[in-house]
Each structure stands twice: as structure tokens, then as C-alpha cells.
Amino acid sequence: MISIIITVLGVVMILAAFLAIRTKNLLAAIISAGVISLLASVIYLMLAAPDVAMTEAAIGSGLTTIIFIFTLKKIRKGDLND
């Protein structure tokens, strides 16, 4: 059971990483990075590491995404077209 979930989530994570580095749309790359953190925290929990899972959930999918978005806003100030 655990191995099925880990395999499926791992494949989805690899696809998300591929999307994050290959896409031209920066916002899509940020969202894909958020997906990677999300699934990574589930996988850490399955490997019996709740501390790491909580850190990944709080920092990886919450704070890092938002700091990326703030940075995107700072470098795109005044440029109103995506």
C-alpha cells in the first residue's frame, strides 16, 4: 500500500520538476515547485519522518512559494503584461 502511494507520488513529483524547469511561464514554474514540496512532505511522512514533513509543509510549500511570488512582483514592477 505504502509502496504504491510512494511510486505514484514520486512519478508525479518528477513530472512536476520537469515542468518547473522546462516551462517558459514563471508563475507556472513557481506553482510546480509548490507541488513538489507538497508531495515531498507527504512522502516524508510516509517514510516516518514527521518532523521533516512538517518543515517541508511549512517552509517549502508556504513560505518559499510566497517569497518567489514577491520576488516576481519586484522584478516585474511596471510591466503589466505577463
Add this chain to the structure above:
Amino acid sequence: MIKRIFILLAILGLILMFLPFLRDFEFHQELGELSSQYVEGSVNDLNSQNVVTAVIVTYRGLDTLGEVTVLFLATAGVGFLLRKKKTSLKSRGSSELLQTGSQFLFVLIILTGIYIFTHGHLTPGGGFQGGVLITTAFLLLILADTNLKFNHKILLFVESISGAFYVIIGLFGVLLIGMNSFLDPAILPLGNFGKLLSAGAIPLIYSLIGLKVGSELTTIIDKMGGE
């Protein structure tokens, strides 16, 4: 074309290098010498239910002090590099639901953060995670209203007081127990196993770390996100 072939070759080489790890992989059924010592010591000597917390705060306490210092330096760097500028660009206000909901959820997130870092020795999580939760609460307020002003004196006060007390508690160990016991949590009574007031000074140290991390990251967020 040549570039792509080289990239492909490099990836193949990496796969060949990592293949033995995949083939010979096996779960460790028994703990090693050092880790079994940590597990027994944290349960018997320190009364801490969460072994990770005991390792981070006690056995590797100096490393944690170093990490907090690194975070302080990062905050100082961000504060030095990112100056706030007045922009003429007008930003759209947020919806009423977000404004009301953020004020309501602010309290809930702060309470959860305090729960996380005071229960660091009982449940997963601890000072860093609790501090990030507190930061997220302030972040929600920034997202709801970009013109929000934080009181920097309070942030500075909390940050410096918690950092100073962290070192002072460590020095109490040297003073009360012995020369080699900087940051020893046994300066307070150890209490009963599994209760909130147990594991000596670990909850106190983790609360201080949580406050310090929370105020530092809030400063970073304020510098980056505020208009």
C-alpha cells in the same frame, strides 16, 4: 546537438553512479551505536518524548545556535539590500472576505504556532516550524492589506530579547552543572515523561528559538512584500 549528447552522457554517468545505491538498498532494522545512544539518552536522561527535539536542542545545541545566527545574518543582509521604495503603481484592494478572514485566521495561526513550539518535545515540530507559522500569520495580513505597517521596535525587541535569553540559558548550564554542559536542559526539573512541563529547559529553549525565528522571518517578509 553536441551539447545535447554531452548532457545525455552526463545523465547516463550519474545514473550508473547511483545505480549501486538502488540495487543494494535495504532498510536498517537496527539502530547504529550513536543513534541508539541518542534514543536511550533522550528518553532516560532528558525525559523528552521526541528524540529529534532532544538531538537538536541538547546534543547538537551549538549547531542550532549557529543556525539561528545564520538566520540573523540573512535577515540583516535582506534588510540592508532591500530598501523600501515609494511606488506610484496603485495596487488593487483585497476583497472583504479576505480582509475579514485574514483577521480571524491570524489568531488561529498564531495559536497553532505557539502550540507547535511549546509542544516541541512531545509532538513533531518545534521552534523553527512554529516560527514559520507565526511568520505566515503576519504574511496573511500583508496579503490582505499591502499598506500594513509593522512596529519595527517590537520586532527588534522580541528578536534581541529571545536571542539573548537563549545564550543566557546556555550559560546557566555552565554555571550550575559544570564546565562541559553549555545548553544542558537539566538546569530545570525534568518532570514526568510525556507531560508538557517535562524535559527540563527544552520547551523554554524551543519557545525562544520560535520567537526569534518568527520575528526574523517577519522582518524579511515585511521588507520583501510591503509597499
Add this chain to the structure above:
Amino acid sequence: MELFGAIVTLAGSILLFLGALGILRMPDVYNRMQAGTKATTLGSILFLAGISIGHYECGCFGKMVIIILFVIFTNPISSNTLARAAHFAGIKLTSRSVKDDLADDDLEKKGEEK
């Protein structure tokens, strides 16, 4: 009791799956949001409730209630903000939709300002 909880969990997971299917198959952003928030909210509530019903001896009932409350509190806020953002970002409705209240509101406001 355990079987009842398992069936509730199964119902919740089917709702989660249908919500995800709606995210995939619906024609435009607003319809996807409709499927992706309402169905998944009810689905996760049923999923969590089923597990806590089936394992009432584990003493995790309070934490389950807290998680369900957090899902109820946070989900509408994110979906509302997202729908508003999609509207202001200028994403068109699908050609089959019949009414756009927020656009009508905007027109009325502009008329008042003039």
C-alpha cells in the same frame, strides 16, 4: 461501526475523485473552481469523519474536528480570492455561460463614477 466509517470514507474519496475529475474536464476556470472547491471540501470532510468514526478508540477525535474546521475556514477564502483574481486578470467565461454578475457590478460602478 468500523464498516460504517469505512463506507463514509469511501464516499468521501469518491467525492474527492469527482472533484478532481471536474478540475480536469470542466470548460473554463470558474467552473473548474466550482468543482475543485465544493466537491473536494465535502469529500475531505467525509474522508476525515469516516476515519475518526471507524477509529473512535484512538483518541484523535479532537484533532480531526480541528482539521475539518480548518479546511472549512480556509477553503472558501482561497477559492473566493482566486475567482476574483481570475475575473480581474481578464480570463473570459466559456461561451456556454449565461450570466456574469461581477461584470454587471463593475459596469454599474463605472456608471456611478461618471
Add this chain to the structure above:
Amino acid sequence: MADLIYNIAAIIALAGIVLSFVRLILGPTAADRAVALDGMTIIAISLIVFIAYYSNRVIYLDVAIVYGLISFVGIVAVARYLERGI
């Protein structure tokens, strides 16, 4: 019997994550991707609770609490960026 039904429920929820992820890859606009991320986080909370049940450890639920409280902030940030609010 009950364990089997729980496992089937987890597999169905996992299929939901995969379907949402397909929308995240296809999504023509950033709002579509944010909606897909929103759906994935909610299903992931359910999966975390299932893992806590499966491993029989109540303390894993703390991760679900933190996740349920934190995950929506990222989506709100994406939305505020899209409507040029922040």
C-alpha cells in the same frame, strides 16, 4: 473488510491527485494551475490523515493541522499576484 475499503478509498484519492496534476500540466492560464494546486492540497490533507491511520500514530495528525492551515496562503498569494494586488 474495513481495512480493504480504507485502502481502496486511499487509492481513489490518489487517482484524484493524478487527475488534478494533469490539469496543472495542461492548464492554459495560471489561474487554472492555481485551481489544480488547490485541489491537490485538499486531497493531500486527506492522504496525510489516511497515513496517520495506516501507521497507527496519532502524532502524524499535527502535520495535517499545519498543512491545512498553511497551504491556502500560497494560493491566496498567487491570486493576489494575478489580480495585481500585491
